[in-house]
Amino acid sequence: MNPAARLGPFRFTRRSLLGRGAVGFASAAGATLLNPFRSLAQSSTPETRVAETKYGRIRGLRENGVFAFKGVPYAGSVSGTNRFKPAPPPTPWIGVRDAMTLGAPSIQPPGGTYGIDEPAPSEDCLSLNVWTPACDHPKRPVMFYCHGGGFTSGSAGAFFQDGANLAREYDVVVVETNHRLGLLGLLYLGEFGSDEFAGSGTQLLSDLRHGLEWVRDNIGQFGGDADNVTIFGESGGGWKVSCLLAMPSAANLFHKASIESGPMLHGLPQDRAAATTRAVLQQLGLGPNDWRKLLQLPAADLLKAQVAILSIPKSGPDTINLWPVLGPTLPHHPFAPAAPPFAANKPLIIGTCHDEANFFLGKDLAAYSLTTESLMERLTGAHGEHAHAIYDAYHRSRPEDSPTDLYIAIETAQRFRTDSITLAERKVAQQATQHDAATYMYVYTHGCDELVPGTQHKRGAYHSWDVAFRFDNLFPGGDGKPKSDLQAYLLKAIGSDEASRAASIQTAHNLSEMWATFARTGQPAAKGQPAWPAYKLPQRATMMLDANCRVVNDPEPLERRVWADLPRDPS
Structure with missing residues (x-):
């Protein structure tokens, strides 16, 4: 792995998390009030299970009443010369690969992940987790979760979205992926690079498609039904689901969808994406002709540049932003009335x-x-000029609400x-x-x-x-x-x-x-x-x-x- 691909460990504190709004939560509900903590007996010798995938065998661990396979590669290295490009397939392995610990999340600002015992963030992050009641063949529904955190943070290892309880209580298979975020997942090089970067600006979405392709090819070995896949996601995960619903290349890989607090109606036009790339180059002291140096810089330097450009106050149509770019992968704004109705047949x-x-x-x-x-x-x-109309509508709708309550409702809308x-x-x-x-x-x-x-x-x-x-x-x-x-x-x-x-x-x-x-x-x-x-x-x-x-x-x-x-x- 490229030594620039790994960033040192991040720590999070109560202040850094709760000050951000307390995004996270825990695992294993469904108990009685007298004893709300379900106690699932674990034997002194952990039970393991070996499953076959297209790329080799993996060993998972029975925990919380289900089999969990963690850190499973679904695509290959995206560091070094593969940076900003579509991910290659995983390298097949010989023997049995342990899949009992979380994979590394994507490189991101400190405080963005909420897992327990997660590895340090890494540029090479394309792994997924599977929770299944059993590795048999009854064709259970598959629930494919896209984590939140906007397009710049989050991971598949956050404990509040652990899939064990859903899998055990409702006999489903849960899958969650780590994928590229921030500059690594969304930087657009179409104006600067050769044809090999023509699809850049949507690496994050291509990673998710690769995850869904892994499900199509392998989930039957984990008791899942590749013909009954639901994608769902909250916040930034909802944005990702919105985009997947508009992607022709993903249309046949899932069958239902849920967008939770994350509607997305617009992709980023290529001219605005190119302006963001120029801002990144300028932040790094590079000119447009030096763009290939982005392939060699340490990932930590890219992260610093990302944080800097995204801290610029946002106003007007030329705002610097990291957003999926309209192009071959995402040809239309999600749910644009004139776009082909890729999602019309999906609940x-x-x-x-x-x-x-x-x-x-x-x-x-x-x-x-x-x-x-x-x-x-x-x-x-x-x-x-629309301020009075907005205030009047909300005041008439909620006559007893305080100005603060009205403001929260208006901002929420x-x-x-x-x-x-x-x-x-x-x-x-x-x-x-x-x-x-x-x-x-x-x-x-x-x-x-x-x-x-x-x-x-x-x-x-x-x-x-x-x-x-x-x-x-x-x-x-x-x-x-x-x-x-x-x-x-x-x-x-x-x-x-x-x-x-x-x-x-x-x-x-x-x-x-x-x-x-x-x-x-x-x-x-x-x-x-x-x-x-x-x-x-x-x-x-x-x-x-x-x-x-x-x-x-x-x-x-x-x-x-x-x-x-x-x-x-x-x-």
Whole structure:
């Protein structure tokens, strides 16, 4: 491996994680209130299992009641001369390769990964994890998770998205990949390089496609059904799912999808991507003719340049950004009305958390003491002449809400909710003219009672709070003792009294069962909860996800309409 490919170990602290909004969570839920920590007896001699793959045999470990295969190569080296290029196949091996420890996540800024006992980030990061009830051949549904963290951070080893509970409780196979992030995954060289870089700017997406190809070719050896694959992802993972739904080369590799707090409607045009590349070269002291030096620089230098250019204040259409680039891999903006309807025949779940913005406003303490006047100042700065229309719509919709509550709702809609509705309605339009593949809309409402630090305002159902619930991962396994500050935070945040914990456990059961049932049948459902109707116009049926779920038609119509009436990008 290229010595520039590995970066030194990163440490994370309670401050670095909780200050960012407490993204993470733990594993192994589904227990009784008297003893909420499920204790799965482990023998003194760990049980292992050998499985066959296209590239060689691997040995996994039985843990938490399932077989886990970790750090499995699904593609080859992407460092050195392979940097910024499509990944080659893995190098086959002889004998049995141990697959009992996590693979290295992609190089990223410190504090971006949330795993326990993960290796240091590395440029050569293309490995995946598989959780399966058994390595037999009953053709279980496959749930392929795209991790969050935008396009610059995260990993397949984060403990709050551990796949063991989903696999064990619902008889599914869970797969998660590490893939290239940041500059390594999205730098565009089409304007500078030769034909070998013509598809650059989408390395991250190509990696995910390689992961899905690995599933197609190998998952039958792990008890999975290659003809029943669901892709799902939260936040940046939702962006990745949005792109996969628009990729012709991925269309036949999966069959259902879920976009969770991560709708993406736009790829990056090549001229803007080239401007980002020029900014990177300038940051590194290189001219356009020196672009090949990007192939030799230590990965740590690229990371420093990435952090520097992304810290430039964002404003206007020429903002520097790292985003999937429109081109051969991603030929159209996701769900653009004029684009071929690659996703028309795939059932889709899409939705958001009720209080997404509390994750992002945590350090903006002034946002939690707004007056009507200061709220209007913020809205005018962001929306100009439309500020009064936005305020009036939200004030009429929520007359009892404080200016801070209105601001959180407006920011949540602007960042997530509005684009989720747009994407859902474009998908509904596809199905109306092409195929009968339903769309399902949700709002996650089960909140966290923890306060935003430095305020008296509850976090509520903030961005990423739902991830551990969807994986049924509220509690640490085994002895129930948290193994990190973040696990300790979760145990506190889900509620200290019996009623709060009961509601959290029920919510986790609801989400995990709904998503696993969707993976199996194409229709989300959970025992004891109302039927989840498809999202159609004009009803706009929306499932409010909580301990006791309920269906609401067209929630907050005044708010939806005010955004629909604003000028939008025509793409």
